[in-house]
Amino acid sequence: MNIEKSSFNTKLIHAGEIEDQFGSATVPIYQTSTFSFKSAEHGAKCFSGEDDGYIYTRIANPTIDALERQVAALENGYGAIAVGSGMAAATTIYLSLMSSGDHIVSTDAIYGPARSVMEKQFVRFGLESTYINTTDAETIEKAIRPNTKVLYIETPANPTIDITDLKACAEIAHKHGIKLVVDNTFCSPYLQNPLDLGADVVFHSMTKFINGHADIVAGVIITKEEQLYKQIRNMMVLMGCNMDPHQAYLVHRGLKTLAVRIDRAQENAMKVAQFLENHSKVEWVKYPGLKSHPQYEIGKAQMKGDGSMISFGLKKGFEAAKILMDNVHLALLAVSLGGIETLIQHPASMTHAKVSAADKQKAGITDDLVRFAVGIEHIDDIIDDLKNGLEKI
Numbered sequence: 001m002n003i004e005k006s007s008f009n010t011k012l013i014h015a016g017e018i019e020d021q022f023g024s025a026t027v028p029i030y031q032t033s034t035f036s037f038k039s040a041e042h043g044a045k046c047f048s049g050e051d052d053g054y055i056y057t058r059i060a061n062p063t064i065d066a067l068e069r070q071v072a073a074l075e076n077g078y079g080a081i082a083v084g085s086g087m088a089a090a091t092t093i094y095l096s097l098m099s100s101g102d103h104i105v106s107t108d109a110i111y112g113p114a115r116s117v118m119e120k121q122f123v124r125f126g127l128e129s130t131y132i133n134t135t136d137a138e139t140i141e142k143a144i145r146p147n148t149k150v151l152y153i154e155t156p157a158n159p160t161i162d163i164t165d166l167k168a169c170a171e172i173a174h175k176h177g178i179k180l181v182v183d184n185t186f187c188s189p190y191l192q193n194p195l196d197l198g199a200d201v202v203f204h205s206m207t208k209f210i211n212g213h214a215d216i217v218a219g220v221i222i223t224k225e226e227q228l229y230k231q232i233r234n235m236m237v238l239m240g241c242n243m244d245p246h247q248a249y250l251v252h253r254g255l256k257t258l259a260v261r262i263d264r265a266q267e268n269a270m271k272v273a274q275f276l277e278n279h280s281k282v283e284w285v286k287y288p289g290l291k292s293h294p295q296y297e298i299g300k301a302q303m304k305g306d307g308s309m310i311s312f313g314l315k316k317g318f319e320a321a322k323i324l325m326d327n328v329h330l331a332l333l334a335v336s337l338g339g340i341e342t343l344i345q346h347p348a349s350m351t352h353a354k355v356s357a358a359d360k361q362k363a364g365i366t367d368d369l370v371r372f373a374v375g376i377e378h379i380d381d382i383i384d385d386l387k388n389g390l391e392k393i
């Protein structure tokens with residue numbers, strides 16, 4: 001059976017497997033920094049590329065390879081490059097695709113540090129960036145300059161849950177000869193496959209849904225074509241932002257249950273979204289599964305499910321949000337998302353605190369916005385917890 005061509009849920013369990021001499025059911029952990037060569041000639045051939053034997057773990061390692069093959073299969077990519085964190089994925093992509101004087105156009109409501117690193121660090125090396133509302137194709141067209149090299153999209157965006165049309169973005173990007181990069185963290189490969197919609201590069205913070213158990217920080221980059229794969233892998237190896245074999249093993253273990261975890265989490269999320277929408281103290285709710293979501297149709301067309309991320313605003317704003325956050329007990333008051341546990345946080349004062357007030361306003365990261373990452377606990381308990389918290393307002 002060709003696992004790489006089988007259905008998604010079968011690939012989740014079996015893609016990337018290693019056949020070892022003992023018939024191990026799981027991927028063995030090759031916890032080694034270096035690999036011995038069979039002979040001087042073999043060593044030389046490993047370095048010249050004539051032999052694909054392992055050399056050194058920063059370059060490649062069998063346990064990490066297994067995870068990379070698995071994720072590449074799930075995203076229908078040419079290959080995957082595992083890295084130490086989601087931010088390592090973002091920065092490796094920036095530095096692989098851009099040179100001094102180049103420009104990137106990006107979603108304004110993106111993961112905070114992915115924006116800060118551009119505006120506060122890489123600007124020193126001559127990289128230029130523009131942050132816009134990418135839900136509007138005309139706004140994207142207007143932001144593209146002669147030196148634009150990358151269109152960088154996060155959809156659904158963090159924390160506004162705005163949805164950007166990926167097919168439309170691919171068309172615009174390729175018309176201008178620029179690369180489309182998509183941060184697919186909020187969906188995971190189970191709910192959205194940007195490479196199939198025309199993206200050139202997709203990446204994940206595997207810290208979130210892919211690992212799924214809030215015990216690992218990790219990232220991965222997947223490319224559509226061989227040439228970009230080689231270019232980005234080379235940058236990763238030189239910068240040294242590789243994964244550790246034990247970390248790769250744990251992500252591989254967590255990833256196998258992705259489908260069942262997300263099925264449950266999004267079933268819960270729909271009920272939470274409906275509960276919030278009908279609550280008298282709630283001003284607005286943004287969830288891809290609600291008809292009131294401004295890009296509901298695009299979400300239905302490009303996502304295979306609605307996910308488990310909800311944003312909402314309370315009628316009494318930030319003061320009420322603080323009371324809610326201090327009075328929920330099941331939901332952890334914590335950043336991150338995509339784990340099996342329910343989390344609540346306030347982006348304007350937490351994950352996006354470093355974005356300027358004006359940019360937050362422009363990106364729709366309002367003071368009243370509460371982000372809710374729905375877990376897989378029993379739905380009645382999640383709703384009771386919210387109900388009790390909201391009563392204290």
Ligand SMILES: *Cc1c(COP(=O)(O)O)cnc(C)c1O
Nearest residue numbers: 085086087111158185205207218
């Ligand atoms: C968490 C996150 C990142 C960064 O990932 P780390 O693993 O924390 O470095 C990037 N993008 C999105 C959408 C995220 O949620």
